[in-house]
Amino acid sequence: MTDTLPSDWIDRVRTAERSGDFLVSYDIATQGLAEHPDSVDLRYLATRVLARSGATDQAAALxxxxxxxxxxxxxxAMLGARIAKDGALAAPADRRTALRAAAAAYGRIYARTPDHYPAVNAATLYLLAGDPQRARLYARRALRASDRGSDRTxxxxxxxxxxRAEAALICGDAERARQALVQAARYLSGNFDAAASTRKQLRLVCRATRTSLDILDLLRPPAVQHYYGPALAGHASRHLPDRTRERDIVKKIVDHFTQHGIGYxxxxxxxxxxILCTEACLRAGAELHVVLPFNKDEFVATMVRVAGSSWVRRFKACLDRAKSVTFATGDAYQGDNSLFTYACRLAMGMAILRAQHLDTEVSHLRLQIGGWDPDPAGYASDLRMWHAQDLASRVLVLTESSVATPHVQKRPTPANRMPPRFSRALLFGDVKGFSKTPDHLIPVFQKRMxxxxxxxxxxxxxxxxxxxxWGDAIYVVIDDPIVAAExxxxxxxxxxxxxxxxxxxSPELALRLSAHFGPVYDGHDPIRDEPTFFGAHTTLAARIEPVTPPGNVYVTEAMAAAIAMANAPRLxxxxxxxxxxxxxxxxxxxxxxxRVG
Structure with missing residues (x-):
């Protein structure tokens, strides 16, 4: 006898789903199904959130x-059509057959309910499948449905x-599409996720109809900016401009944010x-995401307080207003300047990921002012990776003349100085259902799986x-994030x-596989007498694998950011x-x- 009703589980799943936490939603749904295996609504929700998580094949199987x-x-029926559509768009081969099947699924839904949504999806899928005549048929149906529809929100x-805009493009009426998008933009109310979804769909149509992509600018979300500048330390504060000049610098950065439409x-x-840049960011109304290379207290001591107590107050004020704060590692600094490079690359990758999600522009901003750059070679390497993707990069000169390089207070060498850390990709996996494998099949499991x-x-x-x-578990360390992803x-x-x-x-056997990218120590295992890798990031990587659904690959934000920075268009x-x-x-x-289809 259980105390939790199916309706309670359903409410919990939907709450997590509304927050965009699809893996959490799936985990809740599977827990609910363990208690109520015959609940059709829980089955539906489990499948839907799995589809929304990107696990299309697993959602189709479910x-x-x-x-x-x-x-x-x-x-x-809508969910089945959506899964078929996602699978068709990602199909590496025989894509047109899959696209026609998905289009037919939406066509059957339209026959049941003559709404604009199934009609326009059928139209676009037929267009991509190489059937323009049937595409225009459904596009005209979508236009009629969009004219007679009523809206509650x-x-x-x-x-x-x-x-209406999508259907008009398929019918070859770009001006009608433009007018519809101008009207649509008035109802977005800051819902840039919706705008991004529309832009991605319209881009497919524009390419298929050879329509200029300029029309997408009518729904362009705010742009994303990664910023980087040297730090003040030691006696650097004496080289700073006075407060009046400092206000001019902040205004200059605000003007830059406004001119380029920076929202993140x-x-x-x-x-x-x-800190000057973050103050300008907040003044411009942009959303701030802070990435620190190591724990906060040591960062303040190393990179903030040494420039004066007033900077500590300003640091705290900015941090309190940040939308998110990410620590590249929770470990100590240990004089390891490579952590600054890792944090910079992580922040760059996070900016690219946000721009990809919003389908908007991303750029890098170098703040030119005197100061200390803890790892100039590492930053130069990060910048080369950025430029390799043809991403925009700008320099903003904050002082009229070069500021003298500040004196950096020498930090005491730790008594037990650790070796340097190197960024590695860490893979953990185990097989769901292995514990139920009978003993006589373990040799088969070892050989086949x-x-x-x-x-x-x-x-x-x-x-x-x-x-x-060990048993059904694997642990792998790879030197490159793209190789690890592949x-x-x-x-x-x-x-x-x-x-x-x-x-x-058992057909229920499935591998849960996750990957993380972070700085670890390369060492030697005295017990096994072989090389080994250790550190806080290996522990973190081991903790994410048990919470991932089987059959797919899930990665941390650090790993996703590393992939985004590496110019891997197939991933x-x-x-x-x-x-x-x-x-x-x-x-x-x-x-x-x-993989990208």
């Missing part, structure tokens, strides 16, 4: 397993006008140019710095091809929520990793 296609509810009005800013918070994983790892040769397994996806694909159920293993990481980690280890922002 939709089939739960036999949701037999249900007469319109929402269930502003966002419903927005989506109806967006459908990512960077650090050292005394001097970065673990042997398949080992075969993939061998393909990546020297990039694999360390590998270990390896993760290759492992899941190889397991799918292996069809282990044909050897007597895409999509945010799926802030997920509690195992054993009460806090929570972390997680992303679903997939």
């Amino acid at each position: 939709y089939k397993r739960f036999e949701l296609e037999r249900e007469r509810k319109l929402d269930f 502003s966002i419903e009005r927005y989506y109806r006008l967006a459908s 800013a990512y960077g650090s918070l050292s005394a001097g140019s970065e 673990m042997g398949t994983i080992a075969g993939v790892l061998r393909r990546y040769g020297r990039h694999v710095l360390y590998r270990n397994s 390896c993760c996806l290759a492992i899941q694909e190889a397991i799918t091809r292996a069809k282990t159920a044909g050897y007597g293993l 895409r990481a999509e945010y799926v929520g802030n997920v509690p980690m195992a054993k009460g280890f806090g929570s972390t922002r997680m992303y679903s990793l997939n």
Whole structure:
């Protein structure tokens, strides 16, 4: 007898889903299904949030397993069509067949309810499938439906006008589409997620109809900015302009934010140019996201207080108003300047991820003023990666003449100085359902499941710095985040091809696989007498794997940011929520990793 009703579980799932925490929603739904396995609504919600997390193949399998296609509810049919659409758009081969099947699914929904949404989706999918005649047929139906529809909310009005614009483009009427988008923009009310979704859909239509992409500018969300500047330290405060000149500098940065339509800013918070930039960011009404290289108290002591107590007050004021604060590592500084490079690269990657999510522009801003750059070679490397993607980069001169390089107070060398840390990709995985495998099938499991994983790892040769397994668990260290991402996806694909159920293993067996990217120590294991890797980031990586759904690859924000910085057009990481980690280890922002079709 359980105390929790299905309706209570449903409310909890929907609450988490509204927050964008899709993995948390899925976890709640599976807990609810454990108590109420016959709840059709919980089955539907579990499948929907899995689809929204980017796990399209797994959502399709769940939709089939739960036999949701037999249900007469319109929402269930919509979900099936949405899964078919996502799968078709990501299909690496025979894409047109999949697109036509998804279009037909939306066509059947339109036959049940002549609404603009299924009609315009059918139209776009037929267009992409190479059937312009049928595409225009459904586009005309979408236009008629959008003209007669009624709206209860502003966002419903927005989506109806967006459908009208999409249908008009398919019919070749760019001017009508433009007028609809001008009207639609009035009903956004700051919902830039909705604008991004529309822009991505319209981009497909524009390319298929050879329409100029300029029309998308009518729904352009605010731009994203990463900023970076040298820090003041020691006696640097004597080189600062007076307060009047400082106000002029802040105004100059505010003008820059306004001119370029910056709505989101990512960077650090050292005394001097970065605090000036964050103050300007907040004054301009932009959303501030702070990324610090190590724990706050030591950062203040190292990068803020040494420039004067007034900077500490300003640091705290900015930090209190930040939308988010991310610590590249919770560890101590230990005089390891590579942490500044890791934090800068993390902030750059986070800015790119935000711009990708919003379908908007991203740029880098170098604040030119005298000061201390803790790792100039590392910053130069980060900037080369940025420029390799043809991303915009600007320099803002904050002083009329060069400011003398400040004296940096020498920090005492730690009594037990640690070796340097190196950024590595850390993979953890285990097989859901392994504990129910009977003993006589363990050798089969080792050969077919673990042997398949080992075969993939061998393909990546020297990039694999360390590998270990125990039972059904694996731990792998790889020297490059892109290689690690490709390896993760290759492992899941190889397991799918292996069809282990044909050897007597349970079809419910599925690998939970996650990856993180962070600074760790390269060391030697005195017990095993072999190289090893250790540090706080290995612990963090181990805590995220148990909370990830099986069959897909999920990565931390640090790993997603590293992928975004590495110019890997065939890989895409999509945010799926802030997920509690195992054993009460806090929570972390997680992303679903997939190939771009």
